Amino acid sequence: MKILMNDELIDREQAKVDIEDRGYQFGDGVYEVIRVYNGEVFTIDEHLERLKRSAGELKISLPYELETLKNRIRELVSVNQVRDGGIYMQVTRGVSARNHLFPGSDVSAQLAAYPIPSKRPAELQKSGVEVMTAEDIRWKRCDIKSLNLLGNVMAKQAAADAGKYETIFVRDGVVTEGSSTNFYAVKDGTVYTHPANHFILNGITRLKIMEACQNAGVDTVEKEIMASELGQYDEVFISSTTIEVMPVVKIDDRSYSEGRPGPITLLIQKAFRELLTD
Numbered sequence: 641m642k643i644l645m646n647d648e649l650i651d652r653e654q655a656k657v658d659i660e661d662r663g664y665q666f667g668d669g670v671y672e673v674i675r676v677y678n679g680e681v682f683t684i685d686e687h688l689e690r691l692k693r694s695a696g697e698l699k700i701s702l703p704y705e706l707e708t709l710k711n712r713i714r715e716l717v718s719v720n721q722v723r724d725g726g727i728y729m730q731v732t733r734g735v736s737a738r739n740h741l742f743p744g745s746d747v748s749a750q751l752a753a754y755p756i757p758s759k760r761p762a763e764l765q766k767s768g769v770e771v772m773t774a775e776d777i778r779w780k781r782c783d784i785k786s787l788n789l790l791g792n793v794m795a796k797q798a799a800a801d802a803g804k805y806e807t808i809f810v811r812d813g814v815v816t817e818g819s820s821t822n823f824y825a826v827k828d829g830t831v832y833t834h835p836a837n838h839f840i841l842n843g844i845t846r847l848k849i850m851e852a853c854q855n856a857g858v859d860t861v862e863k864e865i866m867a868s869e870l871g872q873y874d875e876v877f878i879s880s881t882t883i884e885v886m887p888v889v890k891i892d893d894r895s896y897s898e899g900r901p902g903p904i905t906l907l908i909q910k911a912f913r914e915l916l917t918d
């Protein structure tokens with residue numbers, strides 16, 4: 641496997657991280673997970689724009705222009721002959737003697753990108769999944785796709801330990817998002833989801849789902865969903881680059897649409913897939 645390390649494509653065995661990389665020591669960096677369908681990097685512009693935004697919020701300057709980065713990512717996909725899979729990419733603030741303060745401008749950001757396996761979870765997309773809720777213990781800049789994922793990984797592990805697929809975070813009574821997914825609830829044919837503010841990551845799949853809803857004639861409303869009102873909704877689903885549109889059939893002890901994916905969710909799942917074939 642070839643890895644993109646800064647602007648070089650090198651063998652996996654040659655790819656090494658410095659112990660003083662700030663990503664390693666402080667989680668001081670940002671990342672993206674991108675899907676490749678049929679050899680095409682899906683929504684690459686949106687992912688690179690979000691990477692740039694995340695980096696900018698942390699005052700990390702990306703080492704290359706987005707256009708250069710886009711070409712390098714496509715090259716990476718091509719040399720590794722990725723047909724259906726994913727690309728993980730991250731940018732850290734760089735390598736410098738450990739100090740909380742940002743290093744000087746002589747230290748440049750470090751980029752790494754490589755293919756990761758990613759396959760549509762087709763069976764679960766048909767059956768739906770069960771999730772649990774937990775307090776959102778994360779920081780208040782969840783809009784930044786930062787490498788600091790402890791709150792997320794702890795929540796994901798708690799879900800697995802409880803035999804659930806995902807943990808849905810609740811902050812001050814409001815449902816925000818999942819540990820690695822966005823959250824949606826459907827009522828009377830309208831899709832509700834948390835506004836894209838500092839409390840959630842503005843998922844690229846979320847943006848595409850909004851587009852898919854529009855194509856399918858389904859109204860969408862960005863508003864806070866109270867955890868105490870979850871029982872009033874007809875259907876629930878979650879989304880991400882890796883799981884696309886995933887029906888949720890149970891949250892904690894409450895089942896939705898008789899334990900099967902609801903009709904609006906299935907309609908959106910279909911409308912989303914249609915965007916992939918463009």
Ligand code: PDD
Nearest residue numbers: 673819820821822841843844845880881
């Ligand atoms: N996670 N919210 C959180 C906290 C996430 O980590 C993710 C994605 C999403 C969905 O974003 P998108 O649709 O752009 O994938 C929402 C990725 C897949 C990950 O960390 O593996």
